[in-house]
Amino acid sequence: MVNENREVTEKIINELLHGKICTDASAFSELHRIATWTNPYVDYAYVDDYSKKTIAIIFFDKYNDNEIIKENTVKAISEFDMVVDAYDVHSLNEANFYLQDITRTRLNALPISVIVYDSNGKVSPLNTISISEHKATKRTVKEQRSYWCWWRDGSHFEVATLLELSQKYDDEQGDIYTNFVYPEFFNLMIEGKTRKWDGTPRVKKYSTSSYKSEKQNYKIPMCQLGLWDVETGHITHKGESVLCVIKRYGADSKEFFDYLAKIILIDGKHLDLIKDLEEFQKNNTELIPESSSEFFILFDDYMTQKNSIGTRKPTAQKTGAKKAYVRDEPKLWNKLGIVKLQGKSRYYKSYVGIEFDWDRINEILLADIFGGSNEKI
The missing domain is CATH 1.10.10 (Arc Repressor Mutant, subunit A)
Structure with missing residues (x-):
């Protein structure tokens, strides 16, 4: 389901850019994916590089509860210029009921779009919206954060x-x-x-x-990852x-290891980053170099062109920091056991890239410690 939602999101963005969801044609022209750490109730978020308008996308299948969707949408609408609530076609009745509900409570006066999608990725808006009058809270973040969880060396x-x-x-x-x-x-x-x-x-x-x-x-x-309060560090x-x-189970248990790995992949958006990397490798086989350092510079360029990578701090660019933005993430994936080693400790294969162990990834995604929902690619 995670993979499907990612593909549906790309379809939604394409429809939005072609003026099929929002009537304000000038609002969105160059959308850049951004992080959602301060808005955990949002699945995907974007900002337009020119208008600075923001959009949040929330998937019904994550909750299967219209009341939760409405609650999260109300939270998001104060932080974003537009919110898209996405329903699988099998949940069409719930989508129509939800649209009736927000119309009855006059929430439909806000820029809230309800869309339905099918297994082929077709996106069908149930309503059209305008964002010209809506004023979302302006953000004061000094740099644009990348969408995935930042990690260095912690175990x-x-x-x-x-x-x-x-x-x-x-x-x-x-x-x-x-x-x-x-x-x-x-x-x-x-x-x-x-x-x-x-x-x-x-x-x-x-x-x-x-x-x-x-x-x-x-x-x-x-x-x-949402384990601590950002301001205080409270659990x-x-x-x-x-x-x-x-x-x-213990800190050295497989149960804890896989549970944390699942949080990193899904909530930390590393699964999306892995899909972006695989997409880069698949579509640019002739460009894959011999060295990993050159590979990650090329991947940075690809992610920049795709508007899916954050800006680096000026200090990081001047103090001898490594050239590639993505550098420690593959080390983390190696520790999680989701990459196929090319030697004793090498995870990069010259002229090929990184080979992922999808059996291991699916094992992690299917980990069911509390009897909750599982994901599989």
């Missing part, structure tokens, strides 16, 4: 430790990550009491620069669910 063991610490200090007020969680976590690293992916101790030497850089390296993915409901798995 699943360290995610478990961070969740345990955030629960330990949950009764404290304010920024518990800065004041309590991170200082204790960094001391554990100095003492060799945190673990890398293979279970061996991670030993850090103290320095002011290391303390500062590692702080963000560990905080960002915890927040982007969220989702974080508590993950911690429940850790307490039940």
Whole structure:
């Protein structure tokens, strides 16, 4: 279903750009995919590079509940200039009932589009909208974030430790990550009491620069995956669910490992990034180089042309940072066991690219720790 929603989203964007969903033809001309970390109730989000108008897309099949869809749409409409609620054709009755409901409650006066799609990717709007009068909250983000979860070197063991610490200090007020969680976590690293992916101790030497850089390296993915509150570092409901798995099965269990991997792939949008990378490899076989460093520069160019990559900070471009934007993500995929190794530790195959283990990916997507819905590609 994840893969289908991604393809349907591309169809929706195409219809939007051709003026078949929104009557304001000038509102959208060059849409750029953006992150949804601060809007977890949104499945996909875009901004127009010229008008700066934003659009959110929410899929009914994720919830199968019109009340939840309406609640999430009301949240999104204050943050985005337009919201598209997407229904599978098999849920046409629910879509019509939903449209009647928002008409009855006068929500249809807002730029909310209800569309239906079929298995062939055909998109059919049930209504047309205008966004000329709508004023969404303007964003103050200084740079455009990429849509997938940022990750550096943190391991699943360290995610478990961070969740345990955030629960330990949950009764404290304010920024518990800065004041309590991170200082204790960094001391554990100095003492060799945190673990890398293979279970061996991670030993850090103290320095002011290391303390500062590692702080963000560990905080960002915890927040982007929705495990922590962005402002304070307090554990969220989702974080508590993950911690429940850790307490039940252990931090070294396959259950926890696969549950976290599933969150990274779906909620962290790494599955979408993998599909983008495979699409690049499939459509540009003659361009795939010998070296991985050159490969990822070419992939960056591809994602830039596709309007699917964020801008880098000026400081990152001037301080010797690696040239490619996508650089540590394949290392994470390797740790998750979803790439086919080309040697003892090499995941890149010269003139081919990265080969993914889709049996392993589907095993992760089908992981059903709490009896919830599963996904399969």
